[in-house]
Amino acid sequence: MNVVIIGEKRMGLDPYSIKKDFPIFSHTDIIYLDNAATTHKPRVVVEAIKRFYEEYNANIHRGLHELSQKASEAYENAHEVLSKFINARDWREVVFTRNTTEGINLVAYSWGLRNLKPDDEIVTTIMDHHSNLIPWYLVSKNTGAKLKLVRIRNDGTLDYQHFESLLSDKTRLVAVTMMSNVLGTIVDVRYLARKAHSVDALILVDGAQSVPHMPVDVRELEIDFLAFSGHKMLGPTGIGVLWGRKDLLEEMEPFLGGGDMIRAVHWREGKIEAIWNNLPWKFEAGTPHIAGGIGLAEAARYLQKIGLDEIRNHEKKLTKYALKRLSELGEKIQVYGPLDPEKRGGIISFNLSKLNPHVTATLLDSYRIAVRSGFHCAQPLHEYLGLKEGSVRASFYLYNTFEEIDKLFKALNEISENFP
């Protein structure tokens, strides 16, 4: 039982019990606070992948033999599981990609290159990951469309007024993160979606940091595209999801050409004639990451069993506690992002005064605490904040404990005293 219930009152999830589901914690005593980079895998995910390779490994679709049919069924079911995970209307709206980056690039190339023209505008934000900046930068270079960036306020929240001032009838797309991978800032995506739609623009959401940590409902958010990664939500690497509104995906041309994305190819009068496959296969060219899809579905089931609300609540408590403890370091530390845990996820970036973030991370490693240092693929944000060397980032997940935060605090306190 991973959720502690005393009498009728739910006490929240029990990270100590959850840790037992993750084989890696029996092999290492490292305090893992690098979950925004990637997460550990529960036994059920590892076993699902192992079972696929050991019991029914085969290529999907077109195979008439039993193994292929079983593999196809599991892979298709995985789309269904992920579709339910984000409350999509139809499982065919779920395209498996390699990761968030590929999902965003798919939209940039398939939709952006075809639909954007000079003088059109794409609005994104200063706190977006390079994955949601560079594809649009490349598309804008190729189409002549302009790229505009929304600022953040002093408290690390998005400047919604600035967003509205950038929005116009020239705006064709709003591409925005739902949770900053540096500041942890949660963005009111539904508000942005309504505003974007009011000027007939589409909205693409980078859900890499939000989908694994809180309930995300694509219908409730009223968005058009959502991209996220499997490995940040307990699934394997090399598998991710692009969800898109069916009517949009149907209009879009394929991103990659090859096997499985095609229904028929003819050579007629010296020309190739191709008919694309149905959704989602039109966007899944070549043999996909079958084991990855199956593993990701298992991860989604595991998260659903615990409950995304429970996970969000647990991380909110951890974040609140961590912010309180870190504030005890006073002037020895600078913490970035909103101070209200309601406005942020379980990602806390900081710097110890006068100490390079890489040095801090290196020293934390000697305390067996794993964090990340640098720009976290959000260099424009760091430059905007005046952080030339980057920052240190501690990021939490369902298996992290208050005790681990105490150890982080103790280590940071010692580092700041010993290495001033």
Next chain:
Amino acid sequence: MKIEEIKVLDFTKRGEGCTGHPIVRLSKAISNIKDPQPHLIVIMESDIPEKALKTFLERKGLHVIELRNENGVLKALVKRPL
């Protein structure tokens, strides 16, 4: 008497981006030191304090034979124990 060749690893020049920082490059270089040949690590004190460098090198399993600070340039003679 056998004279050991000292290999110099110079991190005084900075690269761009996350992976260009001397600490990141030093960390990668250290994991490539497999044999007990002595290495001289040269790095700016402004990139890592002297004490932090010593802790870091020892944590990575290296024996610090000598650590000198020459006007803000740290020179650490290290060796991987047999």
